[in-house]
Amino acid sequence: MKSLQEQVDWDKSDGLVPAIVQDAISGRILMLAYMNSEALKKTQDSGWVTFFSRSRQCLWTKGETSGNKLKLRSIDIDCDRDTLLVGTIPQGPTCHLGTSSCFDRDEERPGFGFIGQLESIIKDRAENPSKDSYTSRLMDQGIKRIAQKVGEEGVEVALAAVTGDRDEIIGEVSDLIYHALVLLNHQDLTIADVAQHLEERHRNH
Numbered sequence: 001m002k003s004l005q006e007q008v009d010w011d012k013s014d015g016l017v018p019a020i021v022q023d024a025i026s027g028r029i030l031m032l033a034y035m036n037s038e039a040l041k042k043t044q045d046s047g048w049v050t051f052f053s054r055s056r057q058c059l060w061t062k063g064e065t066s067g068n069k070l071k072l073r074s075i076d077i078d079c080d081r082d083t084l085l086v087g088t089i090p091q092g093p094t095c096h097l098g099t100s101s102c103f104d105r106d107e108e109r110p111g112f113g114f115i116g117q118l119e120s121i122i123k124d125r126a127e128n129p130s131k132d133s134y135t136s137r138l139m140d141q142g143i144k145r146i147a148q149k150v151g152e153e154g155v156e157v158a159l160a161a162v163t164g165d166r167d168e169i170i171g172e173v174s175d176l177i178y179h180a181l182v183l184l185n186h187q188d189l190t191i192a193d194v195a196q197h198l199e200e201r202h203r204n205h
Contacts, residue, residue: 004044009081010037016052017082021094024073024087025192026116030094031102033062035084040075047072049088068092073196089192115191118178122185138182146186149179 008017015037021030033051035043039059042050049070050061063069074087095102100117125135138146153176160168184190 004075004077005037005040007077007081008037008040008084012082016054017084019049019051019084019086021049021070021086021088023100023116024089025195026114028101028116029103030070030088030090030100040084043072043086044075049086062094063091066092066096068094070094073192089190115177115181119181119185119191122181126185135182138179139186143183143186146179146183150176150183153179 010017016034017036019033019035021033022028023030034054035050036052039050039052042059042061046061048061048063049072050059052058053060061069069091070086070088071091072086073089076085076087077083078085090100093100100120122135125133126139129136129140131137138149153172157169157172157176160172181191184194
């Protein structure tokens, strides 16, 4: 089977192909840049996304100065073999303007993508405590209290399921997910670690 390097049609665009960067957890499109063969190899070898700068005519690893790197999760090639889709775990804002994505403002939106945003909010509350923040106060109480809340919410999800009340189920599952995210953050883990484990479990079964 051909390697990814060999599959890309480098000749079509003078040795450069567009690389669409996507948040591997939320599915949100973060940015667009370009890769040549060397940038692709460095990305695969290092595990950190590297591009080719058309203005400076050199390689650049995203976040090498700002620290907002892109941890590689996957790379897929399109059907025409001239565009790459790069799945990443952002280590901070992707856009140089300080937003998560170069394509839109950081605004709340429904759906799974908000879980990633919520995780970032929890991380901020942990690193910048506020007496007015429930998350900060919960973090300050320690892992025993956090674990207790996860257990309580799990029971409430089960009870809501028994009653079959749709709104109650949604509310209780929301509480459970929130407290589970707090627990993960307290243990220096992320939802990305969980997603990766689920993916590996799926592949192995």
